[in-house]
Amino acid sequence: MSSSPCSRRSLLKLAAAGGLAATGALTGCSSGPPPGTATWSMWSSSPEELKVWNDFSRYVEKTMHVRSLSSLTPSAGYAPKLDLQLVSGTASLVTALNGWMIPTYAARGSHRALDDLIARDPDFDRDDFYPASQSISSFAGKTYAIGFDVAPAVLYYNKSLLDKAGIDPPSRTEPMTWAAFRELAIELSGPKGQYGFTCAPLMDDLISWIYSAGGNVMNKKQDASALDSPESLDGINFLVDLFVKDRVTPPISNLVTEDALANFLQGNVAFMQNGPWQVLNVRDAKFAWDIVPFPAGPAGSTPRVSGSSFAIPSGVEGDDLDLAWRLLKTLTSTGALDIYARAGRNNPARYSAGSAFEPPPANLGIVQQILAGKVGGGHPYDVTTNWNRVKQLLAQDLPRAFLGEVTVPGVLRGLTPQLDVLMRQHKDAVRQATEDA
Amino acid sequence: MAVEVHTAAPGAPPRPRPPTSPGRWRGSETLAAWLFLLPSLVPFLIFTAGPVVAAGVISLLDWNLFSPPSFVGLHNFARLGPDPTFWSALVNTVYFTFVTVPLTLLVSLALALLLNQGLKRIAVFRSLLLLPYATISVAVAFVWIWLYIPHGGLINSLLGAFGIDGPAWLVSDTWAMPALVAMSVWKSFGFGMVIFLAGLQAIPQQLYEAARVDGASPWRSFRDVTLPLLSPAMFFVVVTSVISSFQVFDQALVMTNGGPGVHTTTLVMYIYQTGFLNYEQGYAAAQSIVLFAFIAVITGMQFLLQRRLVHYDN
Numbered sequence: 001m002s003s004s005p006c007s008r009r010s011l012l013k014l015a016a017a018g019g020l021a022a023t024g025a026l027t028g029c030s031s032g033p034p035p036g037t038a039t040w041s042m043w044s045s046s047p048e049e050l051k052v053w054n055d056f057s058r059y060v061e062k063t064m065h066v067r068s069l070s071s072l073t074p075s076a077g078y079a080p081k082l083d084l085q086l087v088s089g090t091a092s093l094v095t096a097l098n099g100w101m102i103p104t105y106a107a108r109g110s111h112r113a114l115d116d117l118i119a120r121d122p123d124f125d126r127d128d129f130y131p132a133s134q135s136i137s138s139f140a141g142k143t144y145a146i147g148f149d150v151a152p153a154v155l156y157y158n159k160s161l162l163d164k165a166g167i168d169p170p171s172r173t174e175p176m177t178w179a180a181f182r183e184l185a186i187e188l189s190g191p192k193g194q195y196g197f198t199c200a201p202l203m204d205d206l207i208s209w210i211y212s213a214g215g216n217v218m219n220k221k222q223d224a225s226a227l228d229s230p231e232s233l234d235g236i237n238f239l240v241d242l243f244v245k246d247r248v249t250p251p252i253s254n255l256v257t258e259d260a261l262a263n264f265l266q267g268n269v270a271f272m273q274n275g276p277w278q279v280l281n282v283r284d285a286k287f288a289w290d291i292v293p294f295p296a297g298p299a300g301s302t303p304r305v306s307g308s309s310f311a312i313p314s315g316v317e318g319d320d321l322d323l324a325w326r327l328l329k330t331l332t333s334t335g336a337l338d339i340y341a342r343a344g345r346n347n348p349a350r351y352s353a354g355s356a357f358e359p360p361p362a363n364l365g366i367v368q369q370i371l372a373g374k375v376g377g378g379h380p381y382d383v384t385t386n387w388n389r390v391k392q393l394l395a396q397d398l399p400r401a402f403l404g405e406v407t408v409p410g411v412l413r414g415l416t417p418q419l420d421v422l423m424r425q426h427k428d429a430v431r432q433a434t435e436d437a
Numbered sequence: 438m439a440v441e442v443h444t445a446a447p448g449a450p451p452r453p454r455p456p457t458s459p460g461r462w463r464g465s466e467t468l469a470a471w472l473f474l475l476p477s478l479v480p481f482l483i484f485t486a487g488p489v490v491a492a493g494v495i496s497l498l499d500w501n502l503f504s505p506p507s508f509v510g511l512h513n514f515a516r517l518g519p520d521p522t523f524w525s526a527l528v529n530t531v532y533f534t535f536v537t538v539p540l541t542l543l544v545s546l547a548l549a550l551l552l553n554q555g556l557k558r559i560a561v562f563r564s565l566l567l568l569p570y571a572t573i574s575v576a577v578a579f580v581w582i583w584l585y586i587p588h589g590g591l592i593n594s595l596l597g598a599f600g601i602d603g604p605a606w607l608v609s610d611t612w613a614m615p616a617l618v619a620m621s622v623w624k625s626f627g628f629g630m631v632i633f634l635a636g637l638q639a640i641p642q643q644l645y646e647a648a649r650v651d652g653a654s655p656w657r658s659f660r661d662v663t664l665p666l667l668s669p670a671m672f673f674v675v676v677t678s679v680i681s682s683f684q685v686f687d688q689a690l691v692m693t694n695g696g697p698g699v700h701t702t703t704l705v706m707y708i709y710q711t712g713f714l715n716y717e718q719g720y721a722a723a724q725s726i727v728l729f730a731f732i733a734v735i736t737g738m739q740f741l742l743q744r745r746l747v748h749y750d751n
Binding site: 071086254386388396 | 501502503504585587607610633697714
């Protein structure tokens with residue numbers, strides 16, 4: 001049998017042809033979805049979430065009679081990916097935004113205001129959305145997004161642990177006072193390895209105590225830090241004391257994976273501060289539990305209310321804009337939010353979808369009563385256009401107070417000048433955005 | 438036309454042929470050379486050289502990614518001076534590098550010497566010791582988070598057995614950076630070990646025998662034979678380790694997120710925060726250029742020192 005040797009030249013030709021073919025194939029692969037496709041972006045970090053969004057896709061296709069293409073990304077990588085898509089003009093027609101990111105995106109002009117679309121659409125019922133969701137989705141007096149979930153922080157309690165200690169469960173509707181809550185937390189921290197309370201040593205949890213004390217991160221003019229105001233200091237000191245002086249919380253082992261939910265699910269913690277979005281995960285608990293309103297401080301029970309929304313990138317125009325608006329309405333419709341709520345994901349942002357969010361736990365309905373202003377209260381999360389930086393700054397220094405390594409005034413002394421600069425930048429960004437509008 | 442004539446004494450070994458000048462290459466050979474270069478040259482130009490040039494341009498702009506950029510000259514570089522976080526990040530990075538690299542070298546060299554003692558099943562040991570290096574940094578970082586848990590973590594439990602009350606490693610101002618260093622040394626010693634082992638095995642045994650005949654002690658053999666002949670490998674490991682240590686990012690992000698305070702914020706982490714959390718692309722690019730210059734200077738100094746400290750076998 002004779003072999004036919006491959007010459008160097010023919011090998012090179014083959015390699016070059018292969019390279020060209022691969023380049024061509026890759027170029028072909030980079031083309032986007034066909035026109036008329038309803039593309040939308042969302043974070044998704046678990047199989048359960050994936051199922052919900054697949055159900056959303058089916059609902060979109062059934063309702064709109066177009067192909068639905070969702071771009072799902074784990075939540076940690078969602079924002080960087082969205083940024084790159086927005087910059088490169090490859091973002092979906094509709095993108096999900098976490099509420100605290102809306103001012104950041106709106107001020108930078110990455111997403112368009114929706115007021116003109118809302119005004120000329122008689123079918124869109126804006127009043128069906130909770131006021132807190134509307135507030136979270138707005139910036140500089142304009143609506144930049146439409147909410148799909150919204151919820152206040154609540155207090156989870158371990159019913160089994162309280163029963164064992166012979167303590168009656170807290171009132172289902174009347175928020176505990178801070179003093180009563182602290183007393184209970186200390187009492188339930190008695191036995192070794194048992195703790196009265198858990199939350200993350202970060203601003204996202206601390207802010208509920210600050211609001212309930214009547215304080216805020218920024219002053220009313222939004223041009224300076226208000227963390228050193230007497231009201232804010234009351235809130236910060238109360239929570240830090242639970243960690244450092246009363247020692248009713250599990251010890252902090254690291255600053256990255258510290259997880260209130262994991263602590264609570266151990267079964268040896270009496271109370272956990274968290275949002276109702278964790279209800280689905282707590283349903284796996286091996287003990288009896290329920291939720292009650294957030295404890296009432298000097299300004300009442302006004303925990304952080306946060307939520308997420310859908311928005312339309314600025315670059316979407318013409319027929320695409322019409323499709324994007326119809327898609328956004330479908331994704332935030334009562335029918336879609338019913339799917340979301342039935343999966344137990346979170347509290348839907350519309351009054352009309354509320355009935356789908358059902359027990360367990362027995363007192364879950366309290367979330368809607370809080371949002372409707374019938375029980376306790378809530379405070380939409382006030383954030384700045386540079387909240388990433390504010391959050392980063394606070395995340396670097398605040399935990400040191402929770403660790404007892406630096407006093408609260410010591411932390412604030414270092415933080416306040418830096419926060420003041422960021423607040424002034426925020427004020428300028430708001431002014432600029434208002435002028436541009 | 439001038440003709441170059443080479444002469445050689447009869448019986449002398451043939452002289453090596455002088456390299457062919459590019460001008461004498463035939464067209465097809467030039468084309469072939471370029472074709473062979475292309476697979477590495479094109480990605481290098483697109484993914485390395487291009488971004489470096491782009492970073493230089495972006496460092497002169499004020500750009501938040503979404504709005505049109507505006508030219509600000511050297512303003513982003515001027516901002517570095519009064520930025521305390523930048524200086525903290527720089528000091529942290531230098532501290533990390535100058536502690537991690539020597540420790541890694543020592544551990545790598547010690548293990549390479551141990552493996553070079555004619556151990557049986559050396560390939561098995563070598564593979565086992567190389568495992569940390571081959572494992573993904575983020576996975577290793579999570580394992581070390583568990584090791585460092587103050588109450589019930591393996592390290593503090595071991596210390597407790599000796600009556601030592603271990604600290605809360607990753608949240609302590611004092612211990613967070615040493616904790617990162619220890620993890621990084623464990624993660625990276627395998628690379629140096631393999632290079633050193635290859636270097637050790639390339640040293641001719643006759644040199645050790647000659648040293649022994651001359652009455653040299655084991656320490657003297659190590660100092661005057663092993664170290665000089667291992668110096669090229671050592672130089673390579675030092676240069677690559679310093680460069681990678683200056684770019685430390687993932688372990689600090691996963692284990693401490695730069696905290697407590699900014700005690701473990703490294704330069705690359707700060708660049709990431711500036712560019713992708715604060716949306717200040719220009720300022721982030723300016724920091725990148727400074728880091729690039731810093732690494733270039735340090736590497737240049739290493740190459741200068743190489744002339745005096747590194748012995749090549751020629």
